[in-house]
Amino acid sequence: MSPSPKKRQIAAIKGTHDILPRQARKWQRVEEIANSLFELYGYREIRTPIFEATELFQKGTGETSDIVMKEMYTFVDKGGRSLTLRPEYTPSIARAIIEHQLHLQPDPLRFYFIGPMFRYDKPQKGRYRQFHQMDVEVFNEKDPAVDAEIVEMAARLLERVKVKGAEVLVNSVGCRACRPDYHLALRQNAEKHRKEFCADCQRKIDTNPLRIFDCKVAACREIALGLPKIIDYLCEECQVHFDQFRSYLDLYELSYKVEPFLVRGLDYYTKTTFEFVSTELGAQDAILGGGRYDDMMKDFGGPDICGIGFALGMERLLQLVPDEDSPEKFVYIAWMGDAAKKEAVLIARFLRLQGVECFIEYKSRGLGNQMGRANKFGAPWGVIIGEDEVKKQSYQLKNMVTGEQKEVTREKLLTAVRND
């Protein structure tokens, strides 16, 4: 036969990452903080499938958005259905509400979720193909007070996970009544400067003039400053909404910046939009972004209820969350000989039943070796079990920090370890 084929190492696919135990511990910490905070505000977790009908995102996220046009993981299943791994979460929640008629139930329509999203982007710092978002959504609350509430909640979250220096940007993008007028004015105005813009911006004049504000070319920025601002074109309703939103932010004593050029990338946003940015993240500087989407449910053929929410990038957030080395709290059980091994297993079972974390290894090793491992793993306690201990039914308990050691019964062992 031909020479055996070379083994090719199978690696995690592009844009995906393993979250190894040390890192996972940090994820858990942040997730727990987030979950309990959201619950505190009356939000409840909702979990939906990781893939949906492709059509859901085409309609919900928007046919013209980059996400739908070029970034979706879409495939056909064996039944011939076109499915898509969710690139964002909002359409899934909207779908679930309509499907289960959640708006007719007595529960509040406030939801949160943490999980993976998928976009076929070119990976770079802060941007991955499988990434994770925290998602928060409120439905059927028109009042601008709720807009401010979720911004405040987001700010509290960052505070609790000790992220410093994030800036809060807010804006209003108007509604279906006032946005067309603004678009027209913007386009006409930009048209006057067409020759002065970069090639990209010239194209944007025709496709999506709002995007001109995102351009980083100095000349374009210069011109952009003189272009009309959405703020000056808001209809009465949107203007009042925005003013009240701001007054509630002031009530919360939250510092923020009105960023008239803040444009959210998805088509469905109306009125309030906001974004938290950090200068420490590089080009992908948005930690979270969100806004109001008052027309989405109706457009889905569902009830005419409004919505507002935000998505937060976990990978980006975790870059900013300081590491915390929480001390280990487990008991390392060292044993010598077969009789002691069985005794060690029983002691481990006993302690675990009592809610004490313990660690036991089954490979026969010298005591010095075992103490060395206990130390290396950071165990604050070591228990030593040999033939004598089995006979006496009492064990050597060693404090790995002070080096003190004493003989204890099973019950004394438990109380000593617990009271530490």
Place this chain on the structure above:
RNA sequence: GUGAGUGUAGCUCAAUAGGUUAGAGCACUGGAUUGUGGUUCCAGAGGUUGGGGGUUCGAGACCCCUCACUCACCCCA
């Protein structure tokens, strides 16, 4: 999708101008010490130099392709 840069042990990095068997520190395994850890000493294991092809007497180094990562564009969380 576009452009630029970088890939050597698990990690951080060496290897004169292309020249023998690719080295070091940390980490890992074992021993000194078979009932006592952190220090020390000794030893071991670990690499087709990201992968493939080419130039050459000879390639970790040079050329081409490819893959991955990084940074930026684009876009977004």
